[in-house]
Amino acid sequence: MRVAIAGAGAVGRSIARELLRNGHEVMLLERSLEHVDPSSVPEAKWVHADACELVSLEAAKLQTYDVVIAATGDDKVNLVLSLLAKTEFGTRRVVARVNDPRNEWLFDPSWGIDVAVSTPRILASLVEEAVSVGDLVRLMTLRQGQANLVEITLPADTPLAGKAVKKLTVTLPRDAALVTILRGGRVIVPQADDSLEGGDELLFVASVEVEDALRTAVGL
Numbered sequence: 001m002r003v004a005i006a007g008a009g010a011v012g013r014s015i016a017r018e019l020l021r022n023g024h025e026v027m028l029l030e031r032s033l034e035h036v037d038p039s040s041v042p043e044a045k046w047v048h049a050d051a052c053e054l055v056s057l058e059a060a061k062l063q064t065y066d067v068v069i070a071a072t073g074d075d076k077v078n079l080v081l082s083l084l085a086k087t088e089f090g091t092r093r094v095v096a097r098v099n100d101p102r103n104e105w106l107f108d109p110s111w112g113i114d115v116a117v118s119t120p121r122i123l124a125s126l127v128e129e130a131v132s133v134g135d136l137v138r139l140m141t142l143r144q145g146q147a148n149l150v151e152i153t154l155p156a157d158t159p160l161a162g163k164a165v166k167k168l169t170v171t172l173p174r175d176a177a178l179v180t181i182l183r184g185g186r187v188i189v190p191q192a193d194d195s196l197e198g199g200d201e202l203l204f205v206a207s208v209e210v211e212d213a214l215r216t217a218v219g220l
Contacts (some may be wrong), residue, residue, distance in 0.1 A: 001025070006034050006051035006081050007072035011097065015071060016044045027059060031072075051081040054088060063089040066189040070138025075103045079111050113137040115141070137217055139203075147175070147207050152218050156198035159219050166192040173213035176206035 004153040008030035016026045024170035027045040038046045039205045049056035070086040085091040098118035107116035181188040182201035
């Protein structure tokens, strides 16, 4: 997969290294010449360019990349690049970094963004996931905001203890699916006859509209 990353600061370079380790082809776009340092990520293609300039993006052949990641430290730049990538270059998937949580409401499909990544929200979700038992915690918004990855930790006295997974899945709302069960150090792909236990962490993919119904199905 070919991935273009705008912003070659610490965040952009870290993303690039991870993608390169996984066998992807990466281009780093950086506006500030002093931040252009090919030796820091030698396997990546480096381009000195302004990610908000259409001519620069055309010269970098952005249309040949499968994914664009807007990872600069400026929300305005990330929004403009996301819109250009989607509307002018037909990028299949656009991921954008949210620096200021107050701007998070802007990072949606109307700006060409498929996935918005807000570090404060992720950290808050991880904290909630670590301490919340018997409640629904949103971990991640999935493609185009149509669904969320949510986690529910069953309390010790859950009425589902000892019951088969199929007893739960038949009660789930239409737009919700149980994808895995975390139990201690195990990752369990749920099968119909597997039994549930108190303390199980259940991961669901669910639309926002059915979250209340999901809580009811799990007995919260």
